[in-house]
Amino acid sequence: MFCNQCEQTAKGIGCNIAGVCGKNEEVADLQDLLIHALQGLALFAQEGRKKGIIDDATDLFALEAIFSTLTNVDFDPDRFVVLINKAVELREAMKVKVAAAGGTTDFTEPPATFIPTGSVADLVAQGAALKLIENLDSDVNIRSLKQTLLYGLKGIAAYADHAAILGQKDPAIAAFCYEALAILLVPGLTVEQCVPVAMKAGEINLRAMELLDAANTGTYGHPVPTPVPLGHRKNKCILITGHDLHDLELLLKQTEGKGIDIYTHGEMLPCHGYPELKKYPHFYGHFGTAWQNQHKEFPNFPGPILFTTNCIQKPRDDYKDRVFTNGLVGWPGVKHIADKDYSAVVAMALAMPGFTDEVDNGSVLVGFGRNAVLGVADKVIEAVKSKAIRHFFLVGGCDGAKPGRDYFTKFVEQVPKDCVVLTLACGKFRFFDQQLGDIGGIPRLLDVGQCNDSYSAIQIAVALAKAFDCEVNDLPLSMIISWYEQKAVAVLLTLLYLGIKDIRLGPSLPAFITPAVLEFLVNTFDIKPIAANPEEDLKAILG
Structure with missing residues (x-):
């Protein structure tokens, strides 16, 4: 191997x-x-x-x-x-x-x-x-x-x-x-x-x-800004993780009226912003914080767990009996659903205790896809022109368990108060619950969505460049990208195809990139590895 x-x-x-x-x-x-x-x-x-x-x-x-x-x-x-x-x-x-x-x-x-x-x-x-x-x-x-x-x-x-x-x-x-x-x-x-x-x-x-x-x-309609509870309420429950919106829709339909709340985990969080999904009253909240804590949290979830296409890592044995998989996801010994019939998941949810109390852990705001952001483009443009907004940072990409990813948390924590952070993909779970406030009503932390929504982030950048009559590389915008797997490689290739330069990539560079190929990328696209600490990168970017 x-x-x-x-x-x-x-x-x-x-x-x-x-x-x-x-x-x-x-x-x-x-x-x-x-x-x-x-x-x-x-x-x-x-x-x-x-x-x-x-x-x-x-x-x-x-x-x-x-x-x-x-x-x-x-x-x-x-x-x-x-x-x-x-x-x-x-x-x-x-x-x-x-x-x-x-x-x-x-x-x-x-x-x-x-x-x-x-x-x-x-x-x-x-x-x-x-x-x-x-x-x-x-x-x-x-x-x-x-x-x-x-x-x-x-x-x-x-x-x-x-x-x-x-x-x-x-x-x-x-x-x-x-x-x-x-x-x-x-x-x-x-x-x-x-x-x-x-x-x-x-x-x-x-x-x-x-x-x-x-x-x-x-x-499912264009996402709209939506607060998502991070706590829970007293009811039976199912947790869904992964990426597939269609699987979520089917689960919502098949649990409608059955006294079961649906909670998201991981990259399912942005789904709460889609009008055709959020209309279900039992689509309640989000369970879990940082990616690396998922294995500690899942055993504490009092209901079954549905993994959909391209999830995180395989379930641990101590809760594997409550896991169902769908689509391309599969592990030996885990129940696989091939026909989109979630009746076994529903039956397990009804048989398990569910949440027996109510806990308020606050909420996070999702739903800032391109339609929502560009809907207030005039306010954004005016804020930039008046210098109320000095800079935008796209801090997005994958998350993982390897040491060094706390860089992204520290980076967002230290972003100056006159700057806005856009984020997407599971990398946001390093800081998604930070309360950064707003600038003239514009939230300083804008959740663009899943890694699957990278197109939306690109369109926001293109539209802003057009509004300012400049190239994307001339915008007050810096990309701080974390990577883990192959979709991040595909997105990076797209950014390079579009001519985007000065991307900071981390927490470590791909092992399959040789020094000579890295030199080519640096010379051609000005790709940079993230610095040892965020202070160094912020100083280089903002001066």
Whole structure:
């Protein structure tokens, strides 16, 4: 096993015995084998497109399968066996169609003829033998760029899959995924050949995020500023965590009128701002504070817990019997719901005690998506012109357990009172309950939403630049980005594609970025690692 796709990778180099995230060697090798199988499918799907052959079901499967290799999605070996065999089955079906259309089918790359063995153990051996990362390229810098592309691709697939669930699709996204998977097989590439593909990944991810934004706002309305209780009230309860708005909607519908309150955790918090979700009176509050405390908190929640697509880490044994998973999420021994029927979750909630008292822990304000922020753009612009607002800081991204993330808490605590903090994604749980006050009625802490709402933050920046008749890089705006997994890589590629410079990234730089590639990023985009302390960065930014 070798995996260095997330920020907490062992010793800042790579996990080679077991993943710090909880992934074992068996799952890591199966994930590599699935990518290998998808590369075979990609070769024929690309050729099929040349002949006008586009299969929507195949495209959707490819996105789901790539997504399943993201950090903290699916740690169930048996489910990878199904995905690997399905990828080969679809490859062979596409091969037949391509041949009938007169296309090329005599590919010599190993994934084109890969045959999976029968048992899990044999498949694991096949995956281990690939040495997928090591064999991306013999040149460490080209390998680094290919890894950046691969990990960005996983993020793109995640956003595209979420959008597709709500009916928003673009065949160009799957087409690029096939292109990228095939490029990873090409030996002897140069830096000059790799960089444009990485920039195209940023462009495609922007499109995927645009689709997801349209899917979420088109289905549930534009978020509106909404206070969310952090305490609880006396009632039966269910906790939902992850990212999937559709799963939340289904849970709300299936618990309506049953005397059960729904609480969010993690990146589900911003869902309270969507009009079509907040209309349910039993959609009550948010449970939990910082990401790293979740395992201490979950056992104290007196009801079942539903994990949806791309959650945090796998549940601990002492509360695993109360956990249900959905979508792409899966762990051995955890109950998986494949048909969106939450009756078992509801039955457990009714059987458990729920909250037997009422506690007021205050509230936090969510719902500052682009529509809400741009709705008061005139006030924001005037505040900047009058110097009431000196600077904006986008402090967002992923959270994780690795030491050093308290930097982001300290940073926000020390942001001057004439500055505004925009935040999104689970990184905000380092400071989301800070009471920063307001500037002329404009809250100093604006929750833009999930990591899935990065498009909204980008549109806010673009609109402000247009209002001030300048480039985004000329705005009084600084980006302080924390990263953990592959969606953050995809968003970073999008920011680079858009030409955004002077991004501060932390708490540590990706292990898959070599010194030479880092030098290229610094020289081209002025990317900076965060300083040892926030005081240093604030001084550099504000003078």
